[in-house]
Amino acid sequence: xxxxxxxxxxxxxxxxxxxxxxxxxxxxxxxxxxxxxxxxxxxxxxxxxxxxxxxxxxxxxxxxxxxxxxxxxxxxxxxxxxxxxxxxxxxxxxxxxxxxxxxxxxxxxxxxxxxxxxxxxxxxxxxxxxxxxxxxxxxxxxxxxxxxxxxxxxxxxxxxxxxxxxxxxxxxxxxxxxxxxxxxxxx
Amino acid sequence: xxxxxxxxxxxxxxxxxxxxxxxxxxxxxxxxxxxxxxxxxxxxxxxxxxxxxxxxxxxxxxxxxxxxxxxx
Numbered sequence: 632x633x634x635x636x637x638x639x640x641x642x643x644x645x646x647x648x649x650x651x652x653x654x655x656x657x658x659x660x661x662x663x664x665x666x667x668x669x670x671x672x673x674x675x676x677x678x679x680x681x682x683x684x685x686x687x688x689x690x691x692x693x694x695x696x697x698x699x700x701x702x703x704x705x706x707x708x709x710x711x712x713x714x715x716x717x718x719x720x721x722x723x724x725x726x727x728x729x730x731x732x733x734x735x736x737x738x739x740x741x742x743x744x745x746x747x748x749x750x751x752x753x754x755x756x757x758x759x760x761x762x763x764x765x766x767x768x769x770x771x772x773x774x775x776x777x778x779x780x781x782x783x784x785x786x787x788x789x790x791x792x793x794x795x796x797x798x799x800x801x802x803x804x805x806x807x808x809x810x811x812x813x814x815x816x817x818x
Numbered sequence: 819x820x821x822x823x824x825x826x827x828x829x830x831x832x833x834x835x836x837x838x839x840x841x842x843x844x845x846x847x848x849x850x851x852x853x854x855x856x857x858x859x860x861x862x863x864x865x866x867x868x869x870x871x872x873x874x875x876x877x878x879x880x881x882x883x884x885x886x887x888x889x890x
Contacts, residue, residue, distance in 0.1 A: 686830035689837030690868045756826045756855075766834055 664693040664812030668805070671818055672701030672727060673736035674745050674760065680818050681763035688770035693812075696767075697805045699777035702818075703786055705730050706776060706797075711790045719785025726784060729792065730760050768795045775800045775808075824853040825882050832858050833865050836887070840871065843889045848874065854882040862887075 665687040669680050680696065688694045698706055704727045715723060727733050735744040752759060758766070767774075774797045781787070781799070791797065798804075809815045820839050824832040832853040839849055851862070859876055862885045866873040874886040 682830050685834050689830065689834045690865055691837075755828060756831075757828045758831050770834070770837070 660811070661813045662693065662811045663691065664695070664808075664814070666695045666805070666809035666812050666815045667697065668815075668817045669696055669698045669702035669705070670700050671736065672704040672733060674730075674733040674748065675736050676818050677702075677705050677730065677733060678757075678760055678763070681760060681767055683816070684772045685763050685766050685770060687814075688767065688772050694767075694770075694772040695775060695805075695808050695812075696772060697775045697777065697800075699780045700784075701726075703776060703780050703784065703791075704728075705733060706774075706791050706794070707786065708790055708792050713787040713790055715785050715787075722785050726786075730764065733760075764794070774798070775804065777801065777805075819847065820849045822849065822851040824851060824855070824858075826854065828855050829857050829861065831855075833861055836862070836865065837869075840869070840887075840889055845889050847889050849887045849889060850884065851887070852879075852882050852884050858883050858885075 665683065667680055667683060669677065671677070684694045684696055707727070707729045709728045709732075713723075733745065734742065735748060738744045740747075749759065751757075774794050776791060776797065776799050778799045778801060781791075788799070820843050822832075822835050822839050824835050827835070832851065832855050836849065836851055839851075843849055853862075855861075859878075862876060862883075863873060865871075866887060870890045872888040872890060874888055876883065876885045878884075
């Protein structure tokens with residue numbers, strides 16, 4: 632005859648099940664984290680990225696910005712010389728040298744559009760892109776730059792602007808950071 | 819008590835200034851913020867919800883909003 636299941640046995644079994652479930656809840660817990668892929672190198676999209684980033688950081692979220700492809704132009708310094716091959720040099724001339732040289736994705740009008748946009752922003756009390764980048768640094772927004780894009784476009788590390796604890800990374804780092812986060816967007 | 823004048827500044831500045839002030843304010847202390855950004859009433863409610871700070875009052879003055887917040 633089987634021995635009867637005692638209350639103590641049953642209790643131990645339930646405790647075990649509870650521990651297993653708790654571990655699963657911990658694993659699937661989403662972090663209050665915003666991850667943005669900043670692919671675009673246009674002023675309007677960069678403004679959107681930094682409004683989101685500074686707003687989220689101000690609301691207590693952890694924020695990671697991953698700059699890739701045309702987005703890396705926004706982080707360039709002006710007039711920095713770096714050793715480059717012919718095609719890299721051509722890219723260097725054609726890509727915007729930093730946030731102040733970015734075109735608009737629409738209504739660029741050969742560079743007149745961004746000037747008009749910046750004028751309007753100032754007039755209406757919207758913080759400039761450079762002010763928001765500065766604020767992002769103060770608020771602890773993490774900036775990562777895709778090394779593949781930099782190598783492809785021929786952008787060297789000495790061309791990248793000063794930003795607190797800026798890091799260089801690849802896709803795996805982005806995925807690791809973004810996976811447990813609540814919000815991930817591509818701009 | 820901390821007072822912020824964010825009038826004339828649009829999104830996200832009122833919230834950014836509020837967050838910066840909150841960082842330097844002791845728990846229990848009150849922060850007063852004035853803003854005329856149209857998104858401010860909803861934004862300040864959302865910010866308080868998200869950051870667990872207490873919205874004591876939110877009123878419309880002539881041409882701007884004023885919110886009082888108790889630091890959690």
